[in-house]
Amino acid sequence: MRNKRNWKLEILGILLGILWLLPFYLMFVNSFKTKKEIFMDVTSPPEQWSFDNYITAFEELDFLQTLFNSLLITISSVVLIIIFSAMAAYALSRAKSRISTVLFFIFVAAMLIPFQSVMIPLVTVFGQFEMLNRGGLIFMYIGFGASLSIFLYHGALNNIPKSLDEAARIDGANRWQVFWHIIFPMLKPITVTVAILNIIWIWNDYLLPSLVINKTGSETIPLKMFFFFGEYTKQWHLALAGLTLAILPVIIFYFFAQRSIIKGVSDGAIK
């Protein structure tokens, strides 16, 4: 009885899995076709696996530059978010007082604010002070990313006893050393979670870069993809090759880090 039921679930699961991958499969096979072939038939594999579409898409997307921009912005923002949020959460968790409680509350409350509610003043003010483009964008990501990261670090820090800090202080370490040499290494699991959540968000973000980046050559992948797609509407063979290129880095990242990614996302949502 039990074997039969699991066997049915297995089939159901695999069928659903295929259904889930179908959009990616269709994107992939059609990205190798000519315009005419797509017009004739979208479901079968291409007659010839030609890379012509990819060559065009690669050039039009200025792919290496765009990839570099995305990597630069994502890595810098995430590293800075980790450093600054961990430090802030440490201060808030070690100095228990009314000020800390209020500050922590402000950080948590800021999570409720949707981006659209601050976007117009944000962009105009930063525009007036000429703080747009890559540098300004990274700074904004710190502001928007700090809340959740502080919240997660704060929870983890409350589980590390204060006596540890005090012991190290007696041994002659200053606060800076205590934090970076003793406490921060112990936060490694939550750092992985914080890193993954912020990487997924910043890498894929479209709206903020679309408002902040106005220099050609500084675009991130989603931003460039939006322009590219607009230019090649109705030319699906090129659009699909571009889309495949755009998701390739993510698929590679997922392939190597899927376990930590799924764990990180689930921890981040539950805490």
Place this chain on the structure above:
Amino acid sequence: MRTKDFAYWLFLAPVLIALTLVVVVPMLLGVYYSFTSWNGINTGEFVGFQNYIDLFKDERFLDSLWFTTKFSVISVILINFIGLSLALIVTSRIKSSSLLRTTFFMPNLIGGLILGFIWQFIFIKVFASVGEMVGMESLQGWLSTTETGFWGLVILMSWQMAGYIMVIYIAYLQGLPKELLEASEIDGASSFQRFRYIVFPLVAPAFTVSMFLTLSNTFKLYDQNLSLTGGGPYNSTEMVAMEIFKTAFMQNAFAYAQAKAVIFFVIVAIIALLQVYWNKRREVEM
């Protein structure tokens, strides 16, 4: 470390500065601007509640609010139903479990903008060609009507977010005591009874998290909306986030858009607080 120590403020300074400049100041400025006639160039004059009075008569805004609400309610139900089903499938004793988890979760790693473009191809080209093959008229012209645009968005979001919600349910399902399930099986409980009386109550906290996440994600949706339908046809599939964006940057009605953004914030905040409150109470009762 104490709050009067210099080190305390040194550790907090970078994030405090960033949060203040990026979130706090724009939020306060935004509330102020919403009472003026600011258009981005001229500061404008103080107009009191005029923008707020106008927006409650603004059909396009109200339509987008209604569309967003319908979309969110249906998506939340579907995403949670599919997510929980997927979680139950992959946590049962099947061989392909970990491969399936990886598969179902994958769409979440890719940006909504790109996913919307991929599905635009599916709905427009693939649906039409499959419809032609099997002779189904209803598969033609997807995304060109309000109805198909609506369901297109629902399908896209369910496909994307179900795997995310699945991961959350899995975390709770794995915390279930195995002995309890086995004991109830020996006592002759059917699989439905086991689900209803043991799994369901113990997984209840997962509903808090999942409902909150899906509701806030669907209500604030922008990227997928932009890339899949662009709000068309005739702005009929425009959601609130997009409506605010267009009011601000296409009509240059900054102050008016900001008033809409303040209302948007109030709604999002109320939903979040209600959800937390309601679910916490229910958990205690159970």
